[in-house]
Amino acid sequence: MREAAFVKQNKDKWATFESALSNKTKLSPDVLSDLYIEITDHLSYAKTFYQGSNTEFYLNGLAAQAHQKIYKTKREPKNRILEFWKTEFPTLFYHHHRELLIAFLVFVFFTIVGAFSAADDADFVRAILGDGYVNMTLENIEKGDPMAVYKQMGEFNMFLGITINNIRVALMAFAYGIFLGIGTLMIMLQNGIMLGSFQYFFYEKGLLWESVRTIWIHGTIEISVIIIAGCAGLVLANGLLFPGTYSRLESFKRGVKNGLKIMISTVPFFIIAGFLEGFVTRHTEMPDGLAILIIAVSLAAIVYYYILYPIKLNKKPNL
Secondary structure (H helix, E strand, O other), rough: HHHHHHHHHHHHHHHHHHHHOOOOOOOOHHHHHHHHHHHHHHHHHHHHOOOHHHHHHHHHHHHHHHHHHHHHHOOOOOHHHHHHHHHHHHHHHHHHHHHHHHHHHHHHHHHHHHHHHHHOOOOOOHHHHHHHHHHHHHHHHHHHOOOOOHHHOOOHHHHHHHHHHHHHHHHHHHHHHHOOOHHHHHHHHHHHHHHHHHHHHHOOEEEEEHHHHHHHHHHHHHHHHHHHHHHHHHHHHHHHHHHHHHOHHHHHHHHHHHHHHHHHHHHHHHHHHHHHHHHHHHHHOOOOHHHHHHHHHHHHHHHHHHHHHHHHHHHHHHH
């Protein structure tokens, strides 16, 4: 669009906003908020297509004036952290459900690939999980305790080690989004194939249910938040690849910021998963009903907080 046409199309909105900032015109908070968002979008567009123009300087001054006025009178909520978890993050995450779906589908696809590969090639599981782990598990099966691996380390040390490792994997899934999302998808691929081959290994030994009711006590949350970390990586990549009306740098900054917020949201869930693996999963003698309850509650918590609750917050009330 030519600069003159861009100015003609939007000058009335700019004038209205400028008048409101000067207290000459009274607007409702919703209208003022919408105008502010439009002004910042227009500024990003002008920076991209009319760099160094009077239009860019005008919009930059207008946005700076608005920003200064907003933050001069803005009161920080008394409980900023609670507000983040209760409103800010779920409202944000609603707009990234598409990336979550992509990360989930990629993970599930490669989990299936891992299972079929293990079924087709007897050595595939060893190639993925390592000879050491496979041999140890075979010995545990012979001893009548196939899940003994979860009992070999002290509770706290296992909790700490698992939590740190899971957070490390999640950070990799997020940070590798910088490679146009390919790195993030590779993390989904690796973990999906590992899970698929792992589960097939126990299925082949006639221990599928034993593995599921034990492993998924902690795995429900652990796998879910790794997928959510993959979503964060795709949000970062999306900001880099598809800037829209923003400059590419500004879009990338927004992608990083939103991705980091998603990552912050996963930390408590990783801690819970680590606690379950360190202190609960080792009790393989627990009744099936209790194991199923823990798995069901874990899944319900993830689905509600990351899918249903954001939809509920963003759902407009019927007028």
